Amino acid sequence: QVQLVQSGAEVKKPGASVKVSCKASGYTFSRFAIHWVRQAPGQRLEWMGWINAGKGHTKYSQKFQGRVTITRDTSAGTAYMELSSLRSEDTALYYCTRLYDIDAFDIWGQGTLVTVSS
Amino acid sequence: SYELTQPPSVSVSPGQTARITCSGDALPKQYGYWYQQKPGQAPVLLIYKDTERPSGIPERFSGSSSGTTVTLTISGVQAEDEADYYCQSADSSATYVFGTGTKVTVL
Numbered sequence: 001q002v003q004l005v006q007s008g009a010e011v012k013k014p015g016a017s018v019k020v021s022c023k024a025s026g027y028t029f030s031r032f033a034i035h036w037v038r039q040a041p042g043q044r045l046e047w048m049g050w051i052n053a054g055k056g057h058t059k060y061s062q063k064f065q066g067r068v069t070i071t072r073d074t075s076a077g078t079a080y081m082e083l084s085s086l087r088s089e090d091t092a093l094y095y096c097t098r099l100y101d102i103d104a105f106d107i108w109g110q111g112t113l114v115t116v117s118s
Numbered sequence: 119s120y121e122l123t124q125p126p127s128v129s130v131s132p133g134q135t136a137r138i139t140c141s142g143d144a145l146p147k148q149y150g151y152w153y154q155q156k157p158g159q160a161p162v163l164l165i166y167k168d169t170e171r172p173s174g175i176p177e178r179f180s181g182s183s184s185g186t187t188v189t190l191t192i193s194g195v196q197a198e199d200e201a202d203y204y205c206q207s208a209d210s211s212a213t214y215v216f217g218t219g220t221k222v223t224v225l
Binding site: 037046106109 | 155160161167170204215219
């Protein structure tokens, strides 16, 4: 079964960092890019960046440039998204998703809730 | 930065047709994609490359493209189609973007 399984919910203080994992199964991890998308409560989907799971190349949204780092461990079939200098506005559900060969996001993780609160 | 604009809401009676538009300057050169999101769930792919429907998606969902606008059409709307809908595209530098989102209400 093709799926992405994300790590559990996190509560962080302002200024801290958070690292969310996304474990792939049921397909060859290195064949497809992994993207990260977040959704603040009641808000739209917001694209954050992506990683070429095979070569490790990354690209980030300008909005998060300098604060977000996406990495992967091919031996573990897992991608990671780290967001630093957290503020209350970063409270959101963070999703990983696979960009399939039809250039569409065909499978999604279950989402990881990150809450930033003092 | 690249933006995709959708109407905030669309209301439709059961059995009628709902049309959701998505406008963006790069759409004449880039494909549009559509996702459905129900409360508490991850998005689901409905339409890819403007008009293509993945297997398992009902035929009542269709997509079209004209100029700077892509459109999602839901024919014969059912109560279960009440959800948020997002368009998505990318620019030539592999930067991706989602639309502003449209809430579909089935009356």
